[in-house]
Amino acid sequence: MIVLAIDAPPETLDRRMALGLNAMRIAQLVTPGLTRIDERGEAVPDLAESFEAEGARKWIFHLRPGLAFSDGTPLSAEDVVATFRSVLDPAVGSPHRSAYGYVESVEAPDPATVVFRLSRPFGAMPVDGTLGILPARLAGPEHRDELRLRPIGAGPFVVSRWDGADDLRLAPNPRYFGGAPVVSLEVRTVRDETTRILELRKGRVDVLLGSLSAPLLPALRGEPRLQVKVGPGAGVSYLMFNMTDPTVGRREVREAIALALDREALARFKLxxxxxxxxxxxxxxxxxxxxxxxxxxxxxGRAKALLDEAGFREPADGGPRLTLTLKLSTDRFRRSLALAMASQLAEAGIRLELQPLEWGTFLGDVKRGNFQVASLKWPAVVDPDLLRLAYHSASIPSEASAWGGGNRMRYRNAELDALLDRGREEVDPLERRAAYAAAQRILARDLPAIPLLHEDAVGVIAKTVEGVEVDPQGSLRSLARARRIVR
Incomplete structure (x- = not known):
């Protein structure tokens, strides 16, 4: 048995219903999809052996031979069809239904082949193939409650015990196509970071993956019982601006802020x-x-010159050129990072006042445009179609859309919109890359947001455990290769 500590319990183990990161990552161990995301952010085969596009609106997936669910029943294309259709079924109530709305039909011409026909071209379709596959007989709405606790899948683990809260046990699946794991897992919820570290030091926890702050790493590296692993992370922290604000809506001000920040120092000292x-x-x-x-x-020097051009000259009394308000969450580390940025901006004459808010209030303000500058983080940047969610003018939140949409900056650029539409519709990887390269250059010029740091993926693991690695997207897949050793 290996014990993994997480910071919050999963709300479900049914991948169709999961929204939280822990829920999605643990569900993947039990119910993998047609594809998975590799270290470079690309969709690669998982339950599928291969896949290809046929034209702009048709994707074909070929299943691995000999697949079986953990209960011994064969996994066929009909199970894939039933799973995807269930996500689109209003009676099932999947929160991901709208995300799969581009799927016009999904069919199984034979037991090993799945054909998706789309209502519009969508080059990122293989990324959505990560949806966990369930047996067709259980995909209907009448089984939703039982699948929340005990989904049947074809992954490396099966759920052996879960009370729906903190007590979760996973056992090896002897039918897993990649070979059964050699250890069972206990997934223990420990909400407080300090307590997680103490449990690790006492040997009551074996693995932490991602659920700890970077400032703790130096001390943990000195622990004789522990190994610290650091690798590239797919998340990105950023400052975003309300483009309707009369001050930060001016490009000179945004560029001055970007030039006044010392991000290298933030990475070196705060992270x-x-x-x-x-x-x-x-x-x-x-x-x-x-x-x-x-x-x-x-x-x-250039930052101050830009502020001069924008009319924010240095006052005779030596006070700040301008004062901005930064809204952020109450997370202790995020506040520490914001204080460091405020100190850096002060050297250019920019006073940054921090307004920490409880998460729900903070997110509500950001959605409604009730902010000037905000500090946020994308936890995992996978496909570049994310740029459409974040920056396309069609994604600006509004009351009519119940404040949905990721373009909370209220940024509008017709040229960018066209590039993001093109990138979404292209199926040729080279054409997609060209569209997104041009889009990135526009965003770097206009600066509706300032990317700050790609925070590394971090893991702390007992030296009695081998095989566990950190993953850029935070995947827990390497736990299937974990084993206990005697030193």
């Missing part, structure tokens, strides 16, 4: 080196990253 400076939403090793964007290094 203890466990982060990389972000030039775009994508890390340099992501397939869609555009190296032509370049990097804005700190230049206080």
């Amino acid at each position: 203890k080196g466990a982060a990389q400076v972000a030039d775009t939403l994508f890390r340099e090793d992501h397939w869609a990253y555009d190296a032509g964007v370049g990097r804005r290094s700190r230049d206080l």
Whole structure:
């Protein structure tokens, strides 16, 4: 038995219903999908052996031979069809129904082949193939409650015990196509970070993956019983601006802020080196990253000159040129990072007042445009179609859309919209990459948001455990290869 500590319990183990990161990551161990996301953010085969596009609106997936669910029943294309149809069924009530609304039909011409026909071209369709596959006989709405606690899947683990809250046990699945794990898992919810660290030091927890702050790493590296693993992370922290605000709506002000920030220092001192400076939403090793964007290094002289151009000259009394309000969550580390940024901006004459808010209030304000500057983080940037959610004018929240939509900056750019539409519709990877490269250059010029840091994926693991690795997207897949050793 290996014990994994997480910061919050999963709300469900049914991938169709999951919204929380812990729920989705644990569900993947039990119910994998046709595809998975690799280290470069690309969709690669999982239950599928291969897949291809046929034209712009048709995707074909070929299943691995000999697949079986953990209960011994064969997994066929009909199970895939039933799973995807269930997500689209209003009676099932999946929160992901609208995300799959582009699927016009899904059929199984034979037991090993699944054909998706789309209502519109969608180049990122294989990313949505990560949906966990369920047996067709259980995919209907009448089984929703039982699947929340005990889903049947074809993954490396099966649920052996779960009370719906903190007590979760996973046992090896002897029918897993990749080979059964050699250890069982206990997934223990420990909400407080300090307590998680204490449990790890006492040997009551074996693995922490991602649920700890970077400033704790130096002390943990000195622990003789523990190993610290750090790797590229797919998340990105950023500052975003309300483009309707008369001050930060001006590009000169936004660029001055970007030039006044010392992101290298933030990575070095606040993240203890466990982060990389972000030039775009994508890390340099992501397939869609555009190296032509370049990097804005700190230049206080240029920042002050831009503020002069914008009419924010240095006052005779030595006070700030302008005062801005930054809204953020009450997370202790995020506040510490914001204080460091405020100190850096002060050197350019920009006073940054922090307004920490409880998460629900903060998110509500951001959705409604009730902010000037806000500090947020995308936990995992996978496909570049995310840029459409974040920056397309059609994604601006409104009362009519119940304040849905990810373009909370209220940013509008017709040229960018066209590129993001093109990137979404292209199925040729090279054409998609070209569209998103051009989009990244526009965003780097206009700066509706300033990418700050790609925070590394971090894991702390007992030295008595081997095989566990950190994953850029936070996947727990490596736990299937874990084993206990005697030292």
